[in-house]
Amino acid sequence: xxxxxxxxxxxxxxxxxxxxxxxxxxxxxxxxxxxxxxxxxxxxxxxxxxxxxxxxxxxxxxxxxxxxxxxxxxxxxxxxxxxxxxxxxxxxxxxxxxxxxxxxxxxxxxxxx
Amino acid sequence: xxxxxxxxxxxxxxxxxxxxxxxxxxxxxxxxxxxxxxxxxxxxxxxxxxxxxxxxxxxxxxxxxxxxxxxxxxxxxxxxxxxxxxxxxxxxxxxxxxxxxxxxxxxxxxxxxxxxxxxxxxxxxxxxxxxxxxxxxxxxxxxxxxxxxxxxxxxxxxxxxxxxxxxxxxxxxxxxxxxxxxxxxxxxxxxxxxxxxxxxxxxxxxxxxxxxxxxxxxxxxxxxxxxxxxxxxxxxxxxxxxxxxxxxxxxxxxxxxxxxxxxxxxxxxxxxxxxxxxxxxxxxxxxxxxxxxxxxxxxxxxxxxxxxxxxxxxxxxxxxxxxxxxxxxxxxxxxxxxxxxxxxxxxxxxxxxxxxxxxxxxxxxxxxxxxxxxxxxxxxxxxxxxxxxxxxxxxxxxxxxxxxxxxxxxxxxxxxxxxxxxxxxxxxxxxxxxxxxxxxxxxxxxxxxxxxxxxxxxxxxxxxxxxxxxxxxxxxxxxxxxxxxxxxxxxxxxxxxxxxxxxxxxxxxxxxxxxxxxxxxxxxxxxxxxxxxxxxxxxxxxxxxxxxxxxxxxxxxxxxxxxxxxxxxxxxxxxxxxxxxxxxxxxxxxxxxxxxxxxxxxxxxxxxxxxxxxxxxxxxxxxxxxxxxxxxxxxxxxxxxxxxxxxxxxxxxxxxxxxxxxxxxxxxxxxxxxxxxxxxxxxxxxxxxxxxxxxxxxxxxxxxxxxxxxxxxxxxxxxxxxxxxxxxxxxxxxxxxxx
Numbered sequence: 001x002x003x004x005x006x007x008x009x010x011x012x013x014x015x016x017x018x019x020x021x022x023x024x025x026x027x028x029x030x031x032x033x034x035x036x037x038x039x040x041x042x043x044x045x046x047x048x049x050x051x052x053x054x055x056x057x058x059x060x061x062x063x064x065x066x067x068x069x070x071x072x073x074x075x076x077x078x079x080x081x082x083x084x085x086x087x088x089x090x091x092x093x094x095x096x097x098x099x100x101x102x103x104x105x106x107x108x109x110x111x112x113x
Numbered sequence: 114x115x116x117x118x119x120x121x122x123x124x125x126x127x128x129x130x131x132x133x134x135x136x137x138x139x140x141x142x143x144x145x146x147x148x149x150x151x152x153x154x155x156x157x158x159x160x161x162x163x164x165x166x167x168x169x170x171x172x173x174x175x176x177x178x179x180x181x182x183x184x185x186x187x188x189x190x191x192x193x194x195x196x197x198x199x200x201x202x203x204x205x206x207x208x209x210x211x212x213x214x215x216x217x218x219x220x221x222x223x224x225x226x227x228x229x230x231x232x233x234x235x236x237x238x239x240x241x242x243x244x245x246x247x248x249x250x251x252x253x254x255x256x257x258x259x260x261x262x263x264x265x266x267x268x269x270x271x272x273x274x275x276x277x278x279x280x281x282x283x284x285x286x287x288x289x290x291x292x293x294x295x296x297x298x299x300x301x302x303x304x305x306x307x308x309x310x311x312x313x314x315x316x317x318x319x320x321x322x323x324x325x326x327x328x329x330x331x332x333x334x335x336x337x338x339x340x341x342x343x344x345x346x347x348x349x350x351x352x353x354x355x356x357x358x359x360x361x362x363x364x365x366x367x368x369x370x371x372x373x374x375x376x377x378x379x380x381x382x383x384x385x386x387x388x389x390x391x392x393x394x395x396x397x398x399x400x401x402x403x404x405x406x407x408x409x410x411x412x413x414x415x416x417x418x419x420x421x422x423x424x425x426x427x428x429x430x431x432x433x434x435x436x437x438x439x440x441x442x443x444x445x446x447x448x449x450x451x452x453x454x455x456x457x458x459x460x461x462x463x464x465x466x467x468x469x470x471x472x473x474x475x476x477x478x479x480x481x482x483x484x485x486x487x488x489x490x491x492x493x494x495x496x497x498x499x500x501x502x503x504x505x506x507x508x509x510x511x512x513x514x515x516x517x518x519x520x521x522x523x524x525x526x527x528x529x530x531x532x533x534x535x536x537x538x539x540x541x542x543x544x545x546x547x548x549x550x551x552x553x554x555x556x557x558x559x560x561x562x563x564x565x566x567x568x569x570x571x572x573x574x575x576x577x578x579x580x581x582x583x584x585x586x587x588x589x590x591x592x593x594x595x596x597x598x599x600x601x602x603x604x605x606x607x608x609x610x611x612x613x614x615x616x617x618x619x620x621x622x623x624x625x626x627x628x629x630x631x632x633x634x635x636x637x638x639x640x641x642x643x644x645x646x647x648x649x650x651x652x653x654x655x656x657x658x659x660x661x662x663x664x665x666x667x668x669x670x671x672x673x674x675x676x677x678x679x680x681x682x683x684x685x686x687x688x689x690x691x692x693x694x695x696x697x698x699x700x701x702x703x704x705x706x707x708x709x710x711x712x713x714x715x716x717x718x719x720x721x722x723x724x725x726x727x728x729x730x731x732x733x734x735x736x737x738x739x740x741x742x743x744x745x746x747x748x749x750x751x752x753x754x755x756x757x758x759x760x761x762x763x764x765x766x767x768x769x770x771x772x773x774x775x776x777x778x779x780x781x782x783x784x785x786x787x788x789x790x791x792x793x794x795x796x797x798x799x800x801x802x803x804x805x806x807x808x809x810x811x812x813x814x815x816x817x818x819x820x821x822x823x824x825x826x827x828x829x830x831x832x833x834x835x836x837x838x839x840x841x842x843x844x845x846x847x848x849x850x851x852x
Contacts, residue, residue: 003605003795003797004604004605005605015411040602041432041601041602042430042431042432042433042461042462042532042602043431043557043602043603043852044429044430044504044505044535044557044558044565044588045432045558045565046464046537047533048739060462061432061462063461065432086563086604087561087565088561089559089561089604091607092603
């Protein structure tokens with residue numbers, strides 16, 4: 001466990017289209033998880049966003065530093081803990097477990113063609 | 114054949130040496146690769162005196178790069194740093210004497226409280242007393258005089274000496290003449306130590322000359338003659354500089370009242386965001402603020418006359434979009450000292466590659482500015498570039514230097530400074546002289562091994578390398594934009610740490626003083642400033658702050674780097690033994706001690722008796738160490754060991770023994786302290802941090818009453834003796850003979 005506790009309030013999950021491949025020519029579906037809290041510091045240490053044991057990629061803190069988002073190629077299984085950690089320095093966990101039922105799907109027609 | 118250059122890099126210009134007739138020393142020959150081949154270039158009379166290296170390029174007839182006069186990736190350099198050939202001037206031409214050589218021993222220095230009672234040094238910050246010591250065991254043959262006159266003189270050039278060998282002393286009030294007449298006392302250097310220049314106030318280069326005058330046997334008949342007359346008279350200096358009186362690098366420099374400011378924002382470029390390849394990319398706005406020596410103070414004021422080295426500063430990550438403005442205090446200071454200094458922008462959140470590419474992009478902009486009409490045209494010394502970074506920017510310094518070499522960009526980056534650097538990528542050797550500055554109470558890059566200790570950047574880079582470990586310093590206080598929120602962002606600062614932190618002003622003084630000294634040494638050719646890293650000099654504003662330094666030179670004879678993981682032998686193959694020790698181990702330091710922040714092997718030595726001895730034998734083939742200047746090693750107290758009394762300095766004696774059984778032991782604390790590890794609220798972040806002990810080898814050979822002189826050409830062993838404290842446990846690394 002980390003030396004300090006990071007306060008997290010809730011999370012959101014939604015399917016999005018992300019570019020992939022040479023020149024970003026291809027569009028693929030991915031899951032974006034956004035975790036909210038009072039404050040996510042921008043530090044030397046890069047934060048990690050985890051659902052269960054799976055680490056999100058492309059993790060970034062929003063400009064106002066009240067949310068952090070990351071991407072998963074495939075939705076993690078239900079029941080995983082949603083966590084954000086800065087190495088062993090700072091770590092927090094959302095009280096509710098991850099649920100695929102909470103994922104907001106893509107609008108119809110997206111991701112085709 | 115080329116004039117010797119320190120630190121060759123791909124893209125460096127090749128300027129061949131010249132024959133006496135002015136033609137370039139370039140020789141083509143064919144080689145079928147079947148056997149070694151000797152090529153005769155000429156005799157020593159064919160070349161001008163100097164130091165040279167050789168560059169070999171293999172080419173096929175018609176190859177388009179055959180005549181390219183820059184260093185190419187496939188070229189072979191005879192040595193990156195040291196001369197491969199030295200052509201000397203004939204003795205009589207150089208000195209005009211035919212009756213002997215000029216004796217140039219070290220004479221200037223400072224007294225020590227314990228044996229060896231005197232330390233020879235070259236750097237005297239303004240206002241610090243200059244002492245001279247005559248070693249009574251190293252007086253010239255033929256000397257019968259029991260008196261000498263000591264002159265402090267301005268350093269003279271070879272041409273000056275050719276013109277006159279007169280000695281003009283300047284050690285009196287207002288630089289008036291006040292040579293000191295002293296007796297020569299046999300037996301101990303301590304009796305031959307003289308305060309020769311109290312409170313010097315005029316920075317410059319000086320020598321100390323010993324005039325034995327008429328060499329009269331009867332002291333009453335002695336008369337100085339005020340001239341340097343070899344072979345009897347001696348001088349600390351002559352061709353080299355004897356000693357320097359210097360300005361404190363932490364105080365404002367000569368341009369302090371006239372600093373110019375220039376800001377630019379030149380649009381955005383795409384740069385690689387990872388080291389995996391040209392994509393993916395980050396958008397990088399080319400924004401910077403520049404400070405420079407100017408004719409008057411102000412925005413876009415005209416640059417002062419001359420050319421100035423350039424230093425680029427890259428900030429680390431924070432939530433502030435104006436992080437790059439947090440080093441204005443440092444830029445102003447560097448500009449006052451004669452540097453063009455700039456701080457550059459990186460977007461919030463970007464990683465190491467983007468920041469490294471930003472450094473290189475801004476070097477390109479400033480090189481263009483040097484070429485184009487405008488403020489900086491002709492004012493930037495592009496042969497002397499320095500790069501500096503903080504946090505992620507500190508790691509980017511290493512990466513930028515490596516990209517410069519790997520991609521053959523050819524920037525003459527002569528030095529780098531990493532303040533509290535991350536180490537996401539473990540890039541390794543920066544390939545340039547590197548200084549790491551780190552706070553013991555850093556609350557961001559706080560010490561989690563192996564990636565976030567800051568010591569790994571030092572351990573992984575090549576030499577020369579230096580480290581400044583500042584007790585009580587944090588991460589964000591080095592940046593004035595970050596400082597107000599430091600305590601909330603740096604979550605690894607425990608509440609109990611706060612009262613013990615040093616102030617934000619102290620942090621700024623650390624950066625100003627040490628960064629300036631390092632850049633003066635490497636960008637302005639002022640080697641005496643390395644004594645801030647190698648000989649415990651400290652900027653005056655930091656006198657109350659505990660600062661512990663490491664410094665390691667290249668070209669050492671490494672007795673033991675502790676990478677064999679065999680406590681019974683050293684790196685040279687000599688036997689290692691312990692007696693009356695409670696532990697003698699060798700392994701990766703972090704395996705020996707989970708408080709060690711290091712990524713190297715080391716030794717663990719524990720004792721519970723004042724009779725404890727650690728002895729490392731020097732093999733015969735390596736016994737002559739007279740060409741080196743110091744015996745050096747890195748050492749720390751092991752945190753948490755019950756043998757180390759809490760919050761007390763540790764100590765040990767270092768003994769050198771020669772082949773004739775002569776030996777001398779010196780107390781390590783005479784040269785630097787061995788402090789207790791800095792204790793902070795989160796105990797897992799407390800570091801057993803190595804620091805350098807550097808003992809001048811002359812300390813073992815100069816006359817000390819009741820002590821044997823050690824023959825430095827015939828060393829048999831190095832030992833640590835633990836009779837200073839009856840219990841203790843230390844970790845040791847890199848026992849070496851060094852420059």
